[in-house]
Amino acid sequence: MITYELRLPKDINSFRRSVGWYELSQRQLDCAKARSVFAITALDGEKEVGSARVVGDGGYQFFISDVIVRPEYQRMGIGSMMMKKLMECALSAAEDGETIMINLMSAKDKEPFYESLGFMRRPNDERGSGMTRFLTKGESRV
Numbered sequence: 001m002i003t004y005e006l007r008l009p010k011d012i013n014s015f016r017r018s019v020g021w022y023e024l025s026q027r028q029l030d031c032a033k034a035r036s037v038f039a040i041t042a043l044d045g046e047k048e049v050g051s052a053r054v055v056g057d058g059g060y061q062f063f064i065s066d067v068i069v070r071p072e073y074q075r076m077g078i079g080s081m082m083m084k085k086l087m088e089c090a091l092s093a094a095e096d097g098e099t100i101m102i103n104l105m106s107a108k109d110k111e112p113f114y115e116s117l118g119f120m121r122r123p124n125d126e127r128g129s130g131m132t133r134f135l136t137k138g139e140s141r142v
């Protein structure tokens with residue numbers, strides 16, 4: 001049975017490696033631990049099999065990041081359950097009548113996963129694009 005705990009995984013980089021993403025530096029890992037608003041880890045017994053986290057202000061703006069399910073555990077509903085629990089967490093802090101904004105950047109071709117959870121693609125008739133810039137210290141010029 002898969003269980004869920006509201007915490008970061010013990011080894012964020014092992015998740016990132018498992019899906020071919022670049023690793024975070026120790027400084028970045030420390031920042032993730034210190035300043036993520038909340039996070040979730042999915043467990044199969046003791047084994048950490050999924051993780052995701054939220055950064056933001058805790059009141060209005062929430063950004064879901066680093067949603068990863070280990071390849072051998074994908075398409076079992078674990079990613080959806082983690083997303084739902086994170087959204088419930090974000091909404092539970094709100095007061096009646098408040099609207100919160102949950103944003104994310106989909107990895108390529110993963111849009112159907114997020115659409116199945118109620119997220120809209122951008123741009124659309126009402127809203128412009130989300131935008132991203134990656135900066136590498138020592139290489140990028142602002």
Ligand SMILES: CC(C)(COP(=O)(O)OP(=O)(O)OC[C@H]1O[C@@H](n2cnc3c(N)ncnc32)[C@H](O)[C@@H]1OP(=O)(O)O)[C@@H](O)C(=O)NCCC(=O)NCCS
Pocket residue numbers: 019066067068069070073074075076077078079080081105106107109110111112113114116
């Ligand atoms: C994207 C990811 C988190 C999905 O997690 P998951 O546990 O496999 O997803 P679920 O089993 O909850 O899928 C629910 C539904 O989302 C959709 N979906 C899931 N993975 C998908 C994919 N790779 N492509 C298209 N649709 C997908 C399907 O409709 C699926 O329902 P179905 O299995 O009945 O067809 C997982 O594939 C993953 O970790 N991928 C590598 C890392 C990554 O790209 N993360 C997203 C970063 S933005």
